[in-house]
Amino acid sequence: MKLKNRFRSFLQFLILLAKDCDRSHLGILAASSSFYLILTFVPLVLVLTRILGFFFGPEGEKFDLLMVYVFELIPPHLDGVVNIIADMLKKSLFANKGFNIINTFFLLISSLGFINSIWKALSVITGEKNASQVVKTIKGIGVLAITCGFLTLAFIIPIVFQLITKISEVGYIAKMIAFFKIEKIFEILNSLIIGADIVSVIMIVIFMMSILRYILHPRINFKSALLGSGVFTILIISVKSLFFFYVSFVEAGLVANYGASYALILLFIWILFSMFVFYFSVLLSLNFHKYYYKKV
Numbered sequence: 186m187k188l189k190n191r192f193r194s195f196l197q198f199l200i201l202l203a204k205d206c207d208r209s210h211l212g213i214l215a216a217s218s219s220f221y222l223i224l225t226f227v228p229l230v231l232v233l234t235r236i237l238g239f240f241f242g243p244e245g246e247k248f249d250l251l252m253v254y255v256f257e258l259i260p261p262h263l264d265g266v267v268n269i270i271a272d273m274l275k276k277s278l279f280a281n282k283g284f285n286i287i288n289t290f291f292l293l294i295s296s297l298g299f300i301n302s303i304w305k306a307l308s309v310i311t312g313e314k315n316a317s318q319v320v321k322t323i324k325g326i327g328v329l330a331i332t333c334g335f336l337t338l339a340f341i342i343p344i345v346f347q348l349i350t351k352i353s354e355v356g357y358i359a360k361m362i363a364f365f366k367i368e369k370i371f372e373i374l375n376s377l378i379i380g381a382d383i384v385s386v387i388m389i390v391i392f393m394m395s396i397l398r399y400i401l402h403p404r405i406n407f408k409s410a411l412l413g414s415g416v417f418t419i420l421i422i423s424v425k426s427l428f429f430f431y432v433s434f435v436e437a438g439l440v441a442n443y444g445a446s447y448a449l450i451l452l453f454i455w456i457l458f459s460m461f462v463f464y465f466s467v468l469l470s471l472n473f474h475k476y477y478y479k480k481v
Contacts, residue, residue, distance in 0.1 A: 197476075198472065198473070198476045198477075201472055201475075201476060202468065202469060202472045205310075205468050205471075205472055206465065206468055209309060209310045209464070209468060210309075211461055211464050211465060211468070212461065214306040214309060214310070214460075214464050215457055215460035215461040215463075215464055216457060216460075217302055217305075217306065218299065218302045218303060218306060218460045218463075218464075219453070219456045219457045219460045220302075221298050221299040221301075221302040222299050222456055222460070223453065223456060224298065224299075225295055225296050225297075225298045225299040226270075226299075228292040228293075228295035228296045229295075229296035229299060231292050232292040232293050232295075232296050232329070233329065233332060252267075252271050259425070259452075259455060267452070293326075293329070296329070297322060297325045297326075300324075300325035300328050300329075301322075301325060303400070304324065304325070304400075306464060307400060307401075307467070310464070310467060310468060310471070311404065311471070324400070327399060328396065328399065328400070331392075331395050331396060331399060332392075335388065335391070335392040335395070386418060386422075389414075389418050389421075390411075390414050390415060390418050391414075392414075393413070393414035393417050393418065393466070394407075394410045394411050394413070394414035395410075396414075397409075397410040397413045397414055397466065397467065397470055398410040400467075401467065401470060401471065404471060404474065405470045405471060405473075405474040406474060406478065408473075409470040409471075409473045409474040409478070410470055412469065412470060412473055413466040413467065413469050413470030413473075414466070416465075416466055416469055417462055417463060417466035420462045420465070420466075421459065421462055424458055424462065428455065428458070432451060
């Protein structure tokens with residue numbers, strides 16, 4: 186009987202989620218934010234790299250780290266066009282060796298266009314009136330700060346793992362490890378360093394959970410944010426795989442119709458899919474919290 190009630194409750198939750206998705210017009214919201222992301226992608230990447238480079242060392246390393254996570258989220262067929270964009274960004278980023286604060290300020294303002302589109306979409310989803318422009322700008326800077334913190338953490342973690350591994354090889358420490366029979370732990374650490382995909386997926390889950398918790402506070406709790414970020418990551422990986430098979434079937438036709446620019450068309454489609462998954466995760470977190478915690 187308990188199982189039957191839980192199943193019925195789950196079905197009711199799915200119906201509520203479907204109705205909310207329909208009411209919010211997810212496709213329109215995703216298309217709007219995709220447009221702003223395409224327009225502001227260059228200043229967004231440049232400002233993140235500039236800020237990280239200013240505080241934490243060589244910008245080249247931070248730029249490469251940023252692109253690692255971009256490649257983690259896109260299908261393999263789009264690697265070529267993203268590499269072209271990355272090369273263009275590198276030229277813009279390193280054209281002037283000096284750190285220009287005024288230039289970075291204007292990059293920051295430009296990159297907030299995409300984040301403001303997210304606030305407008307959230308006002309549609311939650312049914313609340315738009316906050317003032319000042320509040321949205323401050324919150325947008327907060328999102329950039331979380332992103333910088335995430336990238337910094339992603340840069341530091343492999344270094345810490347490598348440092349622990351090196352320390353474990355020191356004579357008397359190696360003997361202590363052998364005595365307590367905890368070599369397996371260090372083998373796992375080594376495998377995590379080598380298998381960067383696992384670390385990347387975990388970091389993406391943590392990042393999305395932080396973003397959802399921040400932008401939807403106080404409407405959701407930790408569990409709802411974790412569910413939303415987990416579903417976001419799973420859907421992105423699943424859609425990425427499906428996208429790969431789709432392109433394998435239609436690539437010849439795309440090349441015939443669009444020529445070499447077909448990869449750019451696919452990139453736009455992928456951005457739209459990604460934004461759709463993001464807003465679905467937002468709605469999932471909100472509805473899960475509303476249905477199971479009754480605190481919204």
